[in-house]
Amino acid sequence: MKITFVTGSQNKYDEAKQIISDLERQDLDLVEVQGIDPKPIIAHKFEEAKKVLQGNLVVEDISLYFESLGGLPGPLIKWFMKTIGNDGLVKITESFDNPKATAKCIVGLSKEDGTLEYFEGSIDGYIVKPRGENGFGWDPIFQPAGWDKTFAEMTQEEKNEISMRRIAFQKLKDYLK
Amino acid sequence: MKITFVTGSQNKYDEAKQIISDLERQDLDLVEVQGIDPKPIIAHKFEEAKKVLQGNLVVEDISLYFESLGGLPGPLIKWFMKTIGNDGLVKITESFDNPKATAKCIVGLSKEDGTLEYFEGSIDGYIVKPRGENGFGWDPIFQPAGWDKTFAEMTQEEKNEISMRRIAFQKLKDYLK
Numbered sequence: 001m002k003i004t005f006v007t008g009s010q011n012k013y014d015e016a017k018q019i020i021s022d023l024e025r026q027d028l029d030l031v032e033v034q035g036i037d038p039k040p041i042i043a044h045k046f047e048e049a050k051k052v053l054q055g056n057l058v059v060e061d062i063s064l065y066f067e068s069l070g071g072l073p074g075p076l077i078k079w080f081m082k083t084i085g086n087d088g089l090v091k092i093t094e095s096f097d098n099p100k101a102t103a104k105c106i107v108g109l110s111k112e113d114g115t116l117e118y119f120e121g122s123i124d125g126y127i128v129k130p131r132g133e134n135g136f137g138w139d140p141i142f143q144p145a146g147w148d149k150t151f152a153e154m155t156q157e158e159k160n161e162i163s164m165r166r167i168a169f170q171k172l173k174d175y176l177k
Numbered sequence: 178m179k180i181t182f183v184t185g186s187q188n189k190y191d192e193a194k195q196i197i198s199d200l201e202r203q204d205l206d207l208v209e210v211q212g213i214d215p216k217p218i219i220a221h222k223f224e225e226a227k228k229v230l231q232g233n234l235v236v237e238d239i240s241l242y243f244e245s246l247g248g249l250p251g252p253l254i255k256w257f258m259k260t261i262g263n264d265g266l267v268k269i270t271e272s273f274d275n276p277k278a279t280a281k282c283i284v285g286l287s288k289e290d291g292t293l294e295y296f297e298g299s300i301d302g303y304i305v306k307p308r309g310e311n312g313f314g315w316d317p318i319f320q321p322a323g324w325d326k327t328f329a330e331m332t333q334e335e336k337n338e339i340s341m342r343r344i345a346f347q348k349l350k351d352y353l354k
Binding site: 034044069075076084096 | 208257
């Protein structure tokens with residue numbers, strides 16, 4: 001079963017391909033609707049993707065939830081990154097005196113028969129001052145619970161063993177079997 | 178020239194109608210794409226609106242920019258309101274020790290001939306602890322520069338004399354003459 005991951009991000013594709021080795025890619029940035037619930041965002045991405053692509057399509061949405069912000073940044077994390085960045089995110093959690101955060105990856109599979117499946121990966125952790133040089137995005141400020149390293153201090157292999165993306169794509173892989 | 182304001186918000190329509198008295202309304206919530214720049218959001222709203230409506234259409238986008246957050250919340254303000262609300266917004270500005278904010282209203286006019294015009298209203302002010310019972314949304318925490326009242330402490334007439342929505346719809350009104 002040929003599966004195409006529709007994403008504008010080489011980093012995300014690289015991580016996903018380590019889990020599903022024959023995953024193909026379409027380099028396409030899809031319009032994202034506003035919201036703090038990922039599933040409607042994914043459903044809308046598929047509407048856009050299916051205008052130009054056929055077959056079994058995969059899209060993902062990454063969200064980062066701060067316990068102190070009740071739903072934020074959520075899927076809007078990319079706009080927080082573009083504006084206040086990691087330093088600003090740390091400052092917010094410090095001011096709310098609550099570093100707890102949950103990182104989620106929701107993977108959607110739109111099948112040729114028209115049906116839609118979701119696979120969710122979630123990992124709890126803490127927002128910390130930036131540490132580490134690996135990874136991308138907010139990896140330097142996210143330290144998974146039970147670890148003394150941030151994502152950016154882990155090797156790619158370590159991160160990819162435990163990440164929210166790993167969990168979600170592993171569920172997709174199991175489903176495809 | 179018949180103009181239809183497409184908005185799901187009765188409050189916004191009421192304020193706009195005080196400026197353009199023969200403004201009509203279509204009660205329709207349009208999909209908003211993610212972003213911190215209002216114009217693409219408005220352009221996408223028109224794409225959606227024109228699937229079901231004809232004629233001269235007006236949509237608006239309200240954004241609230243915190244100087245300390247370099248672009249946030251911007252058009253994403255509604256999601257900040259739904260999650261952390263006014264108290265959370267105040268807490269963020271306090272932690273960044275910078276209460277300066279700018280409220281913007283961008284009004285888009287999509288004309289029957291297919292052209293698109295934008296009208297911008299902007300007002301500088303400060304984020305303060307909530308005061309006042311009038312208005313809606315973040316009116317209680319926005320105090321325009323040069324005033325000792327928040328929007329929510331003003332009468333509807335006072336707010337509507339000076340607000341970002343007033344400035345933008347007044348420009349639209351002048352354009353229509």
